[in-house]
Amino acid sequence: MNFGFSEEQDTIRETLARMLGDHATLKSAHNRLDGADGFDTATWSALADGGWLGLAISEAEGGAGMGAVELAILAEEIGRSLAAVPYLPALCMAVPALQSAGTQDQRTSLLPGIAKGRTIIATALAEGGGLAPDTVSAKVVQDRLSGQKAPVTFGAEATHALVAATDEEGTPRLYLADLSASGVTIGALDPIDRTRSAARIDFDNAPVELLPGSDPAAIRRLLDGAAVLAAFEQIGLAERALVLTTAYAGERHAFGRPIGGFQAVKHRLADMFAKIELARSNAFFGAWALASGDSRLPEAAAVARLTALDAVQFTTEESIQLHGGIGFTWAADPHLFLRRGWQLKAELGPADMWRERLLGHLATPLRAVS
């Protein structure tokens, strides 16, 4: 058993942290908060130039041929930097879907472009407040898709989308859509995290291509993998919020000493730390299960997601609280983390959905209640 990172993986993390630290600053996040641009193109280009977008794409298809653990490291560092880039829908969902359920042609035509950053592929699983495969009303008839998907993270910036829709037999499947095709209308949404783009996409008889290996089970596996990797992003952002708040508590004086010296503050920060580390332990197991294809992935993904959601919410709420009045201001940093935390919660479904997923995948699975 080895429940840590290799030296090579540590090096990857350091390189990424440096690169993201240079490009994706909190100042740039504030700029996006005030402006209309929800996509950090400079960081995306830097990730492409560094070869990071092809991290988990095979060498033959233009990538670096690494695995889920390296992807998890990227996710955590992106979370820490609050970079607004579509790595989760593109690299953690669309790429694995193409790899496991796509045709050779689909892989060859898309993966090299994704690795280079030219092709941006969004993942459209959500609609009507729910997620595929449980909630799907978009339909495909004779390779033509009709329906509305929302929210689609980075839908406005994407060139393609992986869309969940039912086939002619009513079974949820995954389809590949070229977003420049006719019958596709993209509208902007107003997400809680205004630093990160989200769209509504209307498909009206738009041409799509089936991923032949996709079925409801494949969609669930895709969500499990995404939940594990998103947990790393959540941990990264929660840890950054903790670091900022700890620094503030060390500088801000009241009653003659730094407020971090008072146990009411110190112990709250310790609780934040404990929740983050608990989530990290579950995320490690998730990364291993994802990388090794272990059958416990659904359980691992659910526990990683549940503890990460809890850690993020507690940490970001208390970060605002411990900053006092300044923490409640638009110009301060804490709300950036709170917003991103909620966005990541919304995109992959709420805790209750994952609680049921967990109960249904224990060693002795529990049946859902109808």
Place this chain on the structure above:
Amino acid sequence: MDFSDSPEEATFRSDARSWLDANATLRDGSEKAQDHFMARDAEEVARARDWQARKAEAGWAGLTWPRAFGGRDATPIEQVIWNQEEGRYAVPPNAFLIGIGLVGPTVMIHGTEAQKAAVLPRALTGEDIWCQLFSEPAAGSDLAGIRTRARRDGDDWVISGQKVWTSGAHYSSHGILLARTDPQVPKHKGLTMFLVDMSDPAIETRPIRQISGGASFNEVFIDDLRVPDSARLGGESEGWKVALTTLMNERFSISVGRASGGARAEELIALATRVERNGRPAIEDGEVRSRIADFVARQRGLEFTSYRVMTSLSRGEAPGEESSIGKLLLGKLRQEMGAFGMELAGTAAGISVKAGDDAARWRNEYLTAPGNRIAGGSDEIQRTIIGERILGLPPDIRLDKSAPFSEL
């Protein structure tokens, strides 16, 4: 990142399993759930001792001890593998956690050759059972505030005072005792450690009954106990340093011990399937499902946290930041699960109809959990440690740190 056994670990596991198969019986589920992991009475101590002697003879005792001291030089992960495997068999509770986990490693570092020869082999085989005489009525979280005095008298020391919360003192043959030898210096500086014989008539042990009804710990009264200077462990006035070694090993023992003491969250599913809420099986209730799922997620997190600690230890690194959270989160989780188990039992909560029924089981869980939140560093002390040592926050104000102990 690899969750499976390495080839060496797999060999170790299969060796352990072969020996256990030949020497013990697998649990068949008919055993009563063991709600204690230290021996409780003379009968259990005798069985524990017999089992320990057999393990020692076959080389399965003191696994992480160096071979030079009769151990196996095993890695922390191998220790965990052993614990997992041994846990599948119906074996007696352990009475040697303190001797092998805490006292042995402390003597290896601070003991004389004569002390190593006297202590280590007998601790390993279970002939001697050790207890830890540290806490006192006026010094628990603030351990360096102890008042038990040891005074020089010729070549001897004479020790008087009172210890408390001493687990297993009532069946222990020996104790590792922290005493104040110099009250004229600040509190951490005037302490000295001793190895004492619990059968000496100058030591009186009185069991303390816990809120759970059990009595696994004790008050220990020491009245003019005379020991030779050769009973001193480490230098005079260096007792704090020696104590820190013991405490560090205590944390290590806890981290490779049971990852999550107490009930499994899945047991709440079994309970919720048997009882009703609003006229339906409780397990069909949304709130019940939600609470149980969260308990499972937290308990898994603690289990995997212990694996992270072991990974660091196996790499020869000090346990990382993760090691401090396990104890903080475990006690509270057990307490909440116990309370929820009692709630599920409904009107029967707290009222046991027959021994071992649901109410008794969860009541016991609920009433033992507070111990996890207090023993070995309270939740509050753990939070202060995390805040100051890991997060680097300014220390609490300490008014007694530099003044001579006698002036406090």
